[in-house]
Amino acid sequence: METATPVQRRVTRPRADALRNRERIVAAAREMFVEFGAEVPFDEIARRAGVGNATVYRNFPDRDALAREVVCSVMDRTSEWVEEALAADGDAFEALSGFVHFAADERIGALCPMLSESFDQNHPDLVAARDRITELIQRLMTRAREAGQLRPDVELGDLMIAVSQLTRPLPGTACQGIDRFVHRHLQLLLDGMRAPARSELPGVAADLEGLRRV
Incomplete structure (x- = not known):
């Protein structure tokens, strides 16, 4: 050698x-x-x-370059987790639930405010990372829906908006201070997403285009 x-x-x-x-x-x-x-x-x-x-x-x-790298790294790690979950071919809804809790641990909601109006949303690195994770989450949701486990009136935008809101620190509250509540509340969300639906959701579903507008 x-x-x-x-x-x-x-x-x-x-x-x-x-x-x-x-x-x-x-x-x-x-x-x-x-x-x-x-x-x-x-x-x-x-x-x-x-x-x-x-x-x-x-x-x-500059700050945008660092923020973009942080956001892309979080999306890449999450994409890798989803790819492994899809390859494992286990229970569809459990895989979807695992993604939601993994996303919470990655602090997705806390990082969202960094993507301000001045941030270049169309940078090639960010677009590539976003497209990859979007396609993978869609596959997770499709599997759960086809298995009869995910209620049909929930779209990707609904899920991501809820996850972002539930994992974002409350105003004036340290992020670590709400750790003990985050996974509890996310599980309540997930239980509400299970089929069969027990109520009719108001308004319209947030699809991918609606998510991008948000």
Whole structure:
């Protein structure tokens, strides 16, 4: 087996270190965006990540770039979870329920406010991550509906709006302070989505286009 030369190690090590630093920055930013909001100072993010300010700016030249990376990373992890659930081919509604609780742990609702009007909603990275997770959740819901487990008057937009609202911190309330309620309330939501429906829903279902308008 060939051994890397000192020159090769000097070339490859900075690349690995740079990747780890980038991952630490994204993880720290996600935590702090959830705790304090999208306007948290970069130097605080750098401190929590254990890197210098210059390293943060070298990886992310502005706040939108960092926020986009955080949001895309959350969507990518969630997509990977859904792909595994679909491949497992288990109980359809249990898979859908698992996605909802996983999304709550990823703090999807707390991250939504970062996508402000000034944020580039059409950036290729964001569009690709969003399209991927949307298609996967649609497949989860279709499976549950075809199995007779999901009430027919619930659409993807209904689910995502509810999940976003139930996982978003209340005004003036630390996100960690509502942890003990989030999964409880999400389970109430899921029970209400099961077929057969026990009531008629008011208004119209929020489909994918309605979700994008929101």
